[in-house]
Amino acid sequence: MTCKNMIIKPIKTRVFREGEDLLAFITHYIKRIPNRTVIVITSKIVSLSEKRTAAITSAKAKENLIRAESEFAMPTKYVWLTIKDGMVMASAGIDESNADGKLILLPKDCFKTASRLRDKLKKIYKVADLGILITDSRTIPLRAGVAGVSLGYAGFKGIKDYRGTPDIFGRKFHFSRTDVADSLSAAAVLEMGEGREKQPLAVISGAPIEFCKKVRRDELKINVRDDMYRPLFSNISNDPCNK
Numbered sequence: 001m002t003c004k005n006m007i008i009k010p011i012k013t014r015v016f017r018e019g020e021d022l023l024a025f026i027t028h029y030i031k032r033i034p035n036r037t038v039i040v041i042t043s044k045i046v047s048l049s050e051k052r053t054a055a056i057t058s059a060k061a062k063e064n065l066i067r068a069e070s071e072f073a074m075p076t077k078y079v080w081l082t083i084k085d086g087m088v089m090a091s092a093g094i095d096e097s098n099a100d101g102k103l104i105l106l107p108k109d110c111f112k113t114a115s116r117l118r119d120k121l122k123k124i125y126k127v128a129d130l131g132i133l134i135t136d137s138r139t140i141p142l143r144a145g146v147a148g149v150s151l152g153y154a155g156f157k158g159i160k161d162y163r164g165t166p167d168i169f170g171r172k173f174h175f176s177r178t179d180v181a182d183s184l185s186a187a188a189v190l191e192m193g194e195g196r197e198k199q200p201l202a203v204i205s206g207a208p209i210e211f212c213k214k215v216r217r218d219e220l221k222i223n224v225r226d227d228m229y230r231p232l233f234s235n236i237s238n239d240p241c242n243k
Contacts, residue, residue: 006208008040008191011201018102022049023120029201036211038131039121040188040202043107043151044095046134052105062103066092069105086221087149089138110134110152111217118154129211131155131204135185137194141229148189150181152217156209159219179220180209 011029022045030039047053056062063080067073069092070082079090084106093106107113114132122130132154137146150158158181162173184207192199224230 006187006204006206008188009203009205010188010191010193010197010199011203012197012199013201015198016045016048016200018048018053019051020049022046023117025049026117026121026201027124030203033125033127033130033203034205035127036129036205037127038133038156038184038204038207038209039117040133040135040185040192040204041117042189042192042200043093043110043134043136044104045200046107046110046113047104050107052107053102054105055101056103062094065103065105066094069094083224085151086218087138093136106136106151107134111154111215112152114152114154129155131207131209131211133181133184133188133204135189135192137189146194148182148185148187150185150220153181154215155213156180156207156211156215157219158215160210181220184209 013025013029016025022041025045026039026041033039054065056065066080066082070080070084072083073080073092075081080092082089082092084092095104114134118130118132121132122128133150134152135148136151138149139146158179160178160180162176162178164172166172184204188202188204192202
């Protein structure tokens with residue numbers, strides 16, 4: 001597959017308000033796009049469009065909310081370490097930054113939202129191949145700072161599988177796969193920013209991806225029992241694998 005150099009264009013907008021129409025917001029700031037484009041949307045405005053917010057008045061109430069939003073939760077020195085939707089994250093992804101006094105929860109179903117937006121935006125922009133990518137930010141173990149990660153996507157394959165193909169010396173790969181969705185998210189979030197930039201949207205052109213009609217929403221997931229990092233946590237008394 002050949003493609004031109006990838007270009008990421010962040011889109012500056014006004015502040016998105018809770019309960020707003022997300023589709024109308026996107027089309028207001030992105031008037032037209034070429035075919036084979038990926039539109040990136042920060043999960044925060046998806047959550048706001050779904051009114052996924054909460055006003056919490058006490059630490060205990062916040063703890064109860066985190067537990068309710070998580071499949072597994074345990075307290076750490078700074079935050080709650082949680083598993084939600086098959087991903088490890090801090091405090092079930094509940095965010096207080098740029099939230100106008102409320103807590104913002106993660107969207108209900110980012111894959112479903114991405115698919116719905118893709119169907120509508122393909123018709124509006126009159127394109128055949130369109131990707132939708134909904135992003136958030138995550139910490140990485142033993143690394144300072146955060147990086148972009150995908151919560152859901154539509155219109156392109158989220159993983160590139162090299163297994164069974166030869167490397168440059170002719171030896172076959174046994175394990176190598178590229179996490180396309182999170183790689184695109186990390187690059188896009190770097191351009192969109194984490195602070196006062198007010199760039200909740202971005203457009204990616206020339207991405208080295210394979211467009212498709214349907215995605216396997218579990219293609220990036222690994223069972224916690226099969227994760228290579230599990231031995232690091234095997235001595236934790238409330239390891240979710242021990243339950």
